[in-house]
Amino acid sequence: MKKISEAERSVQKLAELKEQAIVLDESLNECFKKNKEAFEKYMPHILSDFKDFEFNQNLFFISKSGNLNILHTSENAPLYGDDPVKDSKKQVEFF
Structure with missing residues (x-):
């Protein structure tokens, strides 16, 4: 069960x-x-x-947190971690 x-x-x-x-x-x-x-x-x-321009369907995906994430093509890994919103806010604050 x-x-x-x-x-x-x-x-x-x-x-x-x-x-x-x-x-x-x-x-x-x-x-x-x-x-x-x-x-x-x-x-x-x-x-x-x-x-x-047309989006490559394989570049975008939904992360575990339910947010949009982007594939870093040269690394073949997500651009952001499990929480892309939090990560991108940190990135903006850095600049």
Whole structure:
């Protein structure tokens, strides 16, 4: 029975992560679209540098804490630790 309960919790956690990923994907795409529109209006010379840019689906993932994290491609490891929000705030404070 214990293993079944653990398996059920794991399945529930995966379902939650999937839902978070869907919501995050939608919000990031909307944000990117709005940013492109703003650059088109206010800084069209910058837009030309990345107007055809497409995100690499393999660069972004949901961390254990449920936050967005980025793959550091040359290291093939997460850019931030288990809590990317906390880590990025520390990074900003450093500068």
